[in-house]
Amino acid sequence: MPMPHPAARVTPAEAPYPAAIAERLARIMPPGVPPLTLFTTLARDERLFERFMNASLLDRGHLTLRQREIVIDRVTARAGSEYEWGVHVALFAARASLGPAEIAATVTGGADDPVWSADEQALVAAVDQLHAHCDLDEAAWQALSAHFGAAAILEILMLAGFYRMVSYLTNALRLAPEAFAARFPA
Structure with a gap:
């Protein structure tokens, strides 16, 4: 409930x-x-x-829709922004081919969750490090570099930062979830 x-x-x-x-x-x-x-x-x-x-990055960029949404969903979940996470899950998850297990893993899983491919594991690990330290260690940087070029990595960093700011806004403003939005898994 x-x-x-x-x-x-x-x-x-x-x-x-x-x-x-x-x-x-x-x-x-x-x-x-x-x-x-x-x-x-x-x-x-x-x-x-x-x-x-x-400042929006919801256009066709250097990431696939799926990769973009994994970054956004993980950032907003880690920041506790049920508002923004729920909007993105409701509007983009199906189009990004994110199923129930993957959606839940953005909230409750980790980078090693078996639902993620190798490039997706690198994304989740990077978001988690950015959330915890506002930085990436060499291993996380190398994992991203194995799957993404420099422009895509810049986009990942910008997405993570922008949606952290969005989470600050939605949390501090106490925005109630949109009526159509998904809710965090129990």
């Missing part, structure tokens, strides 16, 4: 939004899905909203 969430600390902005924000929300949200509470909270300040949205 999910735990009740305390009230959000900052009230989200309400429609009508400034034109630039309304246009951006219309472009990024699936048809019929209201804007995420994180987005409407940031929409209270147009400058902060734009800076946040411009």
